[in-house]
Amino acid sequence: MTREASNLKGIPFSLFLVMTLQFAVGGAVLPFMSMWLEEKGLSFSEISLIFSVASTTFLVFPFLWGMIADRYLPIEWMFFFLNGMAGVSMWWMQSQTEYGGLMLSFVFFYSFYHPTFTLINALSFQYLTQPKEQFGAVRAWGSVGWILPSLVVFAWLLYHPNASLQFVLKVGMVSCLLTACSTLLLPRRVNPSPPDRSQASTAYWMALKTLFRQTDYLVLLAAFFLVSASFSFVVYYGPPYLRTSGIDQAWIGPIQCIGVILEIMLFPFLRNYLRRWGFATTLLMGCVCLFARHLVYYVSNNPWMLSLSYLLAGMVIVFFHIVASILVNMMAGKEVRATAQTLLVVFGSGVGPMLSNYLAGVLTQQTGNSLRPVFGLGMLLAFGACLLIVSRYRSLARYHVQNPGHSTRPT
Template sequence: MPFIVRFRLSLMMFLEFFVWGSWYVTMGTFLGSNLKAQDQDISLAFSTQSFGAILAPFIVGLIADRYFQAQKILGFIHLLGAVLMYLLYSSENFAGFFPLLLIYMILFMPTLALVNSISFNQMKNPEKEFSVIRVWGTIGWVTAGFIISALAWDSQTGLAEGLLKNTWIMASIVSLGLGIYSFTLPSTPPRAKTAGEFKFSEVLGLDALALLKHKNYAIFFLSSILICIPLAFYYQNASPFLTEIGVENSTGKMAFGQVSEVLFMLALPIFFSRFGLKNTLIVAMLAWAIRYVLFAFGDADSGVWMLLVGIALHGVCYDFFFVSGQIYTDAHAGEKFKSSAQGLITLATYGVGMLIGFWAAGQISNYYQDATGVHFWKSIWMIPSGISILVLLFFISLFKKEKINTQP
């Protein structure tokens, strides 16, 4: 791949995940502090991601795979997203905030599949090339987190002054820039525009469901749904957890999870080639279980190292499962439905699995708290750890070792 193309795709990834990381990590804390939302409200807000992800395969299959160039759709969505981010910044209560967030996430979640599709379209060897580009998305997410902590928006003083709402205006500005930039990206033409009989299932991207006829991929798909139940606990509860137990600069510390993600992203091609897909996924799921145990027994004083190690394990959890899964999905997808196939795995992970997970996390967090709103975090974190172990055992038992072909 030419350097200039690699640079342009890397910048796309950086901006895509900077926008998301600008507000997503701290949303739970923002809702509780600025809008006085309850645990159930916070759970509902995070669930908007899942509703967007469930619709993503159909949106991408309808538009990107059949009619329009993916980079143009990406630009249009982010321009609309900039407007919605500003409106979220201006929201004064949860009732006004929630419908705007729902619309935004229905628009945003398909872009995760679109940036992958745009990237894969330029690659001859995704197994080696994709991680080098995708790592810049992680760097974008980290940069957003460090900016938030550097400006002290998430500090006790910042929370008291309501400064955390500035994350939304920051996301709005960067989304505007990405929207304009997207129109300059390499052309990614529609692939499914073929002659012949019109098929409604093809228009909606449902033909990508044919991937589930492959037994191994079906096991992987189901495991993706199940492992995202405990993952939702991390996204929804980690920031309020660290803030409640008194960890300073919690957003900056959580960004260390993405720093480790950069390191493990670079190590992924070596590990993937040497140990194979199954072992890579096993390591990821085991890391999930260990992380939640560390959260359960860590604290803000002598046990802070446990929290930091648990945060750092995010790199293993995310890279070894999600990025490997994207590569695996691309290898199984035919040339005709690459975009809708990436949308399908987005549905499994960010959609169905996390929708269940966010609901469960909200119910469990609400159950394990006292009358003053203080949570019993040890009990809360042990539940997703146990779920992770069960999913790991399911996967080990049924998924057969498979050598995948990532060549075009």
């Protein structure tokens, strides 16, 4: 048996299924949301305000979901609830025509669905005996899930070239329903004995206090804030920029899949990159790729260059987002791992995009709805993340994977 096959042994098939379907929801909706809102007659400044307001929900909800998953409710049931409510939110969103209704319905969807991007990591770690070795292969199926609805949307738009993007919400609702049901297939994890509530509460707050005393963790949160703020421009403003550069909207989904396919190719070898380069170098590489991605969009409108730059976006996901999640799992005590992962969402997908989308709205309003200054701002944010990683490079380099199934952390 090969080492790769040995690493996957014992991982429940249902975990791969949940990972695939969870990302299928995002692949169906998020890449097309800006263009769908444009169809409703909104300008980029109005669209940016919707994204900014939605991001404010991450100041409360993700932390709440993570704490509940750590202390009260099995994380599998949390996923069932969040996906169910995300589906209800999209059902409500599809009937909205006024600006207020569009904003409120998207805010509801965002607050329920987006935290699952990080909570899925905490869920996966609980079923993996060797997270540093196994997580890359499991997460690759999330990238497969992201691709699948893009192919469905591509086929629909190819044969219905003048069709509304309303179709993507229907695909998203079906994906939410399938994801919620798939979580019921996960093996039940049985605790040897029920924990003492008072002792568990004390241990939780002690572990959280210890986590916040780690400078490396705080710097990683700040870098995640900057990278997520910058990457939100890739997700929300990349697709409409492709369309204004002359690319038919039917091809936008497949073009974004270029980066996702690279993710799938890189994930199985993630443990090798971490052993060879270490966490610090890998994180820094992710930041540099993000800077380069925005540079391409800032200086060019060539369709081929814009399309191929999605390879850089795929590298950002693997080398920064996923590696940061693995590193946080190493830094945090087992009592607060779901909370520590959720804090990445609070500072990353919450505060970061909240501020960056607000600034994007101001820039587009001042420059006649042009998106090029937005990508310039993305470059600056990515550069700031590079400086943060460099400032703690030696300390972060002490975290490394030694041999298969083993990892070390500073003591």
